[in-house]
Amino acid sequence: xxxxxxxxxxxxxxxxxxxxxxxxxxxxxxxxxxxxxxxxxxxxxxxxxxxxxxxxxxxxxxxxxxxxxxxxxxxxxxxxxxxxxxxxxxxxxxxxxxxxxxxxxxxxxxxxx
Numbered sequence: 135x136x137x138x139x140x141x142x143x144x145x146x147x148x149x150x151x152x153x154x155x156x157x158x159x160x161x162x163x164x165x166x167x168x169x170x171x172x173x174x175x176x177x178x179x180x181x182x183x184x185x186x187x188x189x190x191x192x193x194x195x196x197x198x199x200x201x202x203x204x205x206x207x208x209x210x211x212x213x214x215x216x217x218x219x220x221x222x223x224x225x226x227x228x229x230x231x232x233x234x235x236x237x238x239x240x241x242x243x244x245x246x247x
Contacts, residue, residue: 175218187222190214194225198232 138146181187188194190204199212204221207214213227 181224186224188225188228190221199228 190201195204203210203212204214206212207221211231212223213231214221214223
């Protein structure tokens, strides 16, 4: 809007009030998203402290999954998720992902032996 005259004030005020109302809605939505993200992070942290979350540096992964497999998770469907800039998975997800590989290894060992 260019120069506002006295006659344009009611329209300009209405436009400003509409924009402020729209911004309030957007702020409320952003606050809700932030609160949801914090809740998810708190759940992840709680599970991590209970030992229910596995990170790429977890010693339980030695011999099962290499770090390169984890960091190339999109290529091999490795069940690690990125949240807050960190990778993690749960033991249940890792087991589900490893089971087909375990079965294949058992079959391979039977054919070799």
